[in-house]
Amino acid sequence: MKVVEPLIFEMSAPGRQAHSLPECDVPARPLDELLPAGMLRESPANLPEVSEVDLVRHFTRLSQLNHGVDTGFYPLGSCTMKYNPKVNEWVARLEGFVDLHPYMPEELVQGALKLLYDMERYLCEIGGLARVSMQPAAGAHGEATGLLIIRAYHQHRGQGHRKKIIIPDSAHGTNPASTTMCGYRTVEVKSDERGGVDLKDLERTLDDEVAGLMLTNPNTLGLFDENIHVISKMVHEAGGLLYYDGANANAVLGISRPADCGFDVVHFNLHKTFGTPHGGGGPGSGPVGVIEELVPYLPVPLVEYDGSRYYLNYDLPHSIGRMRSFYGNFNVVVKAYAYIRALGPEGLRRVSEDAVLNANYLMAKLKEYYWLPYDRICKHEFVLSGKRQKDRYGVRTMDIAKRLLDFGYHPPTVYFPLIVDEALMIEPTETESKETLDGFIDAMIQIAREAEEEPEKLHQAPHRTPVGRLDEVRASRFPNLRYRREE
Amino acid sequence: MKGHRYLPLTEQDRREMLEAIGVTSIDDLFADIPEEVRFKGSLNLPPALSELELVRHMKELAGANATVNDYACFMGAGAYDHFIPTVVDAVLSRGEFYSAYTPYQPEVSQGTLQTIYEYQTLICELTSMDIAQASMYDGATALAEAALMACVVTRRPRIIMAESIHPEYLEVIRTYTQGRHLELVTVGTQGGRVDLEALERTVDKQTACVLLQTPNFFGLLEDGPKVGEVAHKAGALFVVCTDPISLGVLKPPGEYGADIVVGEGQPLGNPLSFGGPYLGFFAAREKFMRRMPGRMIAMTEDNRGQRGFVMALQTREQHIRREKATSNICTNEALCALAACVYLCAMGRQGFRQVAELCLQKAHYAAERISGLEGFELAFEGPFFKEFTVKCPLPADQVVKDLLSHRILAGVPLGRFFPEMRNHLLVCVTEKRTKEEIDHLVRRLEGLA
Numbered sequence: 001m002k003v004v005e006p007l008i009f010e011m012s013a014p015g016r017q018a019h020s021l022p023e024c025d026v027p028a029r030p031l032d033e034l035l036p037a038g039m040l041r042e043s044p045a046n047l048p049e050v051s052e053v054d055l056v057r058h059f060t061r062l063s064q065l066n067h068g069v070d071t072g073f074y075p076l077g078s079c080t081m082k083y084n085p086k087v088n089e090w091v092a093r094l095e096g097f098v099d100l101h102p103y104m105p106e107e108l109v110q111g112a113l114k115l116l117y118d119m120e121r122y123l124c125e126i127g128g129l130a131r132v133s134m135q136p137a138a139g140a141h142g143e144a145t146g147l148l149i150i151r152a153y154h155q156h157r158g159q160g161h162r163k164k165i166i167i168p169d170s171a172h173g174t175n176p177a178s179t180t181m182c183g184y185r186t187v188e189v190k191s192d193e194r195g196g197v198d199l200k201d202l203e204r205t206l207d208d209e210v211a212g213l214m215l216t217n218p219n220t221l222g223l224f225d226e227n228i229h230v231i232s233k234m235v236h237e238a239g240g241l242l243y244y245d246g247a248n249a250n251a252v253l254g255i256s257r258p259a260d261c262g263f264d265v266v267h268f269n270l271h272k273t274f275g276t277p278h279g280g281g282g283p284g285s286g287p288v289g290v291i292e293e294l295v296p297y298l299p300v301p302l303v304e305y306d307g308s309r310y311y312l313n314y315d316l317p318h319s320i321g322r323m324r325s326f327y328g329n330f331n332v333v334v335k336a337y338a339y340i341r342a343l344g345p346e347g348l349r350r351v352s353e354d355a356v357l358n359a360n361y362l363m364a365k366l367k368e369y370y371w372l373p374y375d376r377i378c379k380h381e382f383v384l385s386g387k388r389q390k391d392r393y394g395v396r397t398m399d400i401a402k403r404l405l406d407f408g409y410h411p412p413t414v415y416f417p418l419i420v421d422e423a424l425m426i427e428p429t430e431t432e433s434k435e436t437l438d439g440f441i442d443a444m445i446q447i448a449r450e451a452e453e454e455p456e457k458l459h460q461a462p463h464r465t466p467v468g469r470l471d472e473v474r475a476s477r478f479p480n481l482r483y484r485r486e487e
Numbered sequence: 488m489k490g491h492r493y494l495p496l497t498e499q500d501r502r503e504m505l506e507a508i509g510v511t512s513i514d515d516l517f518a519d520i521p522e523e524v525r526f527k528g529s530l531n532l533p534p535a536l537s538e539l540e541l542v543r544h545m546k547e548l549a550g551a552n553a554t555v556n557d558y559a560c561f562m563g564a565g566a567y568d569h570f571i572p573t574v575v576d577a578v579l580s581r582g583e584f585y586s587a588y589t590p591y592q593p594e595v596s597q598g599t600l601q602t603i604y605e606y607q608t609l610i611c612e613l614t615s616m617d618i619a620q621a622s623m624y625d626g627a628t629a630l631a632e633a634a635l636m637a638c639v640v641t642r643r644p645r646i647i648m649a650e651s652i653h654p655e656y657l658e659v660i661r662t663y664t665q666g667r668h669l670e671l672v673t674v675g676t677q678g679g680r681v682d683l684e685a686l687e688r689t690v691d692k693q694t695a696c697v698l699l700q701t702p703n704f705f706g707l708l709e710d711g712p713k714v715g716e717v718a719h720k721a722g723a724l725f726v727v728c729t730d731p732i733s734l735g736v737l738k739p740p741g742e743y744g745a746d747i748v749v750g751e752g753q754p755l756g757n758p759l760s761f762g763g764p765y766l767g768f769f770a771a772r773e774k775f776m777r778r779m780p781g782r783m784i785a786m787t788e789d790n791r792g793q794r795g796f797v798m799a800l801q802t803r804e805q806h807i808r809r810e811k812a813t814s815n816i817c818t819n820e821a822l823c824a825l826a827a828c829v830y831l832c833a834m835g836r837q838g839f840r841q842v843a844e845l846c847l848q849k850a851h852y853a854a855e856r857i858s859g860l861e862g863f864e865l866a867f868e869g870p871f872f873k874e875f876t877v878k879c880p881l882p883a884d885q886v887v888k889d890l891l892s893h894r895i896l897a898g899v900p901l902g903r904f905f906p907e908m909r910n911h912l913l914v915c916v917t918e919k920r921t922k923e924e925i926d927h928l929v930r931r932l933e934g935l936a
Contacts, residue, residue: 001794019838025922026852063583066598070582096549102762111551137624138818177805177815183666278588279822280599283764321662325627326762344535346488361504433495465594468789475787482608
């Protein structure tokens with residue numbers, strides 16, 4: 001096999017080094033005097049030996065094989081790949097945020113506690129909530145937290161028999177996976193012809209075993225559920241609670257608040273809605289907020305203020321407990337806090353307006369060329385289908401996605417949501433200019449034309465990326481998950 | 488509102504775009520939101536700050552904290568003040584890495600994919616395990632997921648946990664297992680280490696796994712081989728939670744029978760950051776490959792004959808498997824894993840061992856000096872790595888408070904976890920602490936007695 005960039009292990013040569021450490025300044029003793037010989041490692045871990053410059057070049061070259069928001073348009077649906085402001089990276093690296101031990105005496109970390117406290121107030125205001133916990137480390141982690149809160153609430157009221165969580169067929173995969181993790185059973189509810197929750201089907205699922213319903217609103221079709229107030233009434237009358245998956249909150253900042261829609265538990269994805277970087281797959285942050293009635297069940301600790309000082313409160317006897325060590329992804333929260341402060345209330349509303357405007361503009365321009373299964377005003381994203389190209393020219397959505405790579409764009413989310421055949425889920429975000437959108441529109445139109453005229457070009461795409469299509473079947477059938485020297 | 492630096496659309500753009508859509512105003516785009524759930528008015532948030540004002544404000548908040556650099560820091564207990572070479576942040580600062588997401592499109596994600604593959608390999612090398620996955624949220628959740636995985640693998644309901652595990656980790660396991668019809672059993676300690684006799688009596692045919700942390704919460708090294716033997720005799724899995732830095736000198740868990748090895752990866756190139764983001768590392772025996780939680784990256788080949796990397800075994804994951812997934816984890820701690828990867832490569836074979844030896848030597852020097860003080864003694868006798876528990880002649884809270892004025896963060900008082908241990912102080916000594924700082928600590932402790 002040709003090698004695009006060697007593995008760091010393949011660059012290793014004995015005796016080379018990128019580290020420099022001080023000499024031991026305490027009287028050193030033989031290791032076997034300090035520890036029983038049987039506990040000692042016999043030979044050092046086989047880590048690479050490289051020079052500093054080679055190390056830097058290796059990782060720099062690898063970085064150049066990546067597409068990121070900093071290198072180009074990234075309309076990955078439901079992931080909100082907006083620009084990550086540089087100033088947030090800079091302020092989050094301030095020593096006063098980075099070099100804090102989580103168990104430092106509270107009087108030494110009043111700035112950090114104040115930031116967490118104020119951030120909680122902001123998210124409460126944005127969501128219409130009573131309290132928010134910053135502990136969950138990601139969206140799915142927030143889902144599990146929220147579901148355990150729902151569980152604790154029912155248990156506390158002698159309703160422990162409620163074991164069903166209703167989830168629309170358009171939902172993210174994390175929703176049913178989180179449901180299982182929390183010992184609940186998933187009951188799927190259908191979407192209606194307008195893309196919202198089918199109320200008749202919802203009626204069917206509601207009984208006294210329902211613990212709650214999880215909903216993304218706008219949903220993964222990018223559509224606001226016009227019946228949300230009806231859904232809320234129905235679920236609550238059946239004794240269930242409403243969970244808001246905040247993955248798509250970028251559409252409704254200052255426009256509609258989840259708790260005002262009847263949601264009882266809400267998670268936000270700070271790495272989507274509030275501009276913190278996605279990091280190649282994390283770290284994210286998934287704060288969970290609740291209405292007043294559910295506050296007793298939030299994870300410990302919460303940050304409190306007694307009028308003169310901020311402190312951590314562990315005294316919540318009905319709390320679900322801890323979801324992770326310490327207080328959450330603090331440094332991610334710092335960035336999201338800076339984001340909210342940079343935008344203010346009008347700016348946040350403008351974020352959602354422009355995100356929705358950009359999505360509708362793309363949709364209006366592209367629906368002539370690709371099938372649009374739900375043809376109505378969308379919110380921050382919309383879902384096209386490559387079905388026309390598949391049926392007429394044998395070109396799959398995967399081919400369209402791969403061809404987009406040749407134009408320098410990251411493809412939309414593909415084959416999701418599952419209820420749309422050959423789905424292309426497009427979320428431009430508010431941080432893209434009209435010129436960028438127009439460039440993308442031109443590429444999509446050209447690809448539609450190529451599908452008709454030279455489908456083979458699409459089947460073979462991408463042509464201009466560092467690597468071509470990869471053999472994923474082999475990767476899973478004969479998994480090579482690590483380098484071994486003898487290979 | 489006026490223009491904003493993050494929002495490129497001009498008024499002219501907005502007008503043209505609305506026209507292209509065929510509506511007259513932005514409000515028309517929100518006509519589908521029912522009147523009764525619309526938010527009226529303006530969010531009660533502070534007004535927007537210019538970049539200049541924002542930086543000033545954030546510096547003020549940051550400045551309202553003292554940092555570990557203002558003190559000689561002897562705090563550990565799951566979060567460690569290790570040296571981070573500058574190359575780590577230089578790599579992490581590259582927008583191509585941090586502004587990308589999950590590598591769903593491998594053709595334009597080889598950077599992320601190859602670094603995770605390298606990270607997986609490095610974790611395997613440290614732990615002497617066959618396979619590793621791409622990262623969990625932190626050490627605590629990694630341990631909880633390991634326990635859940637063991638229950639699925641063995642089809643047994645009982646999780647046995649040593650009480651010498653970090654108390655916050657035990658709390659997380661309790662939270663994670665709510666509603667799952669699993670049974671949690673805690674085995675107490677003897678001299679700060681898990682009570683082996685009690686453990687032997689507790690492990691049975693219903694036991695899915697035995698969870699052990701070594702070095703444990705009190706800093707002591709547990710008898711890993713013995714605990715592993717007890718677990719295996721009953722057909723249970725042996726899960727080890729460890730400090731990765733300790734593996735520079737300690738025998739890796741893979742060499743004494745561990746089936747799953749997890750731990751907090753923060754010490755590997757990630758700053759303290761007031762508790763997060765951190766990363767959980769997760770390694771296992773090859774036979775558990777298809778039961779692993781989270782992402783795994785595999786080497787493969789492209790249609791041009793080139794080596795490349797992809798997400799593998801995705802049928803375990805939530806986006807494919809939904810309610811039958813092995814875990815709900817999606818977004819993990821990729822950038823923290825990248826930090827760990829760069830850190831381990833920068834330290835290299837010799838440097839990594841040197842870090843561990845420095846910790847070991849300095850911690851033992853400090854322990855010896857402190858235990859020689861009148862009124863102070865080591866709470867436990869067993870072997871330790873970089874942390875040890877000191878029994879003080881006064882409440883440990885008071886010790887910490889008194890030493891602050893001498894620019895020392897003396898350790899973590901254990902009374903917050905165990906009320907009966909209010910005079911116990913957990914002291915951590917990393918390679919960053921100098922002899923001078925240790926001697927300073929000793930002198931000040933002496934002054935307290």
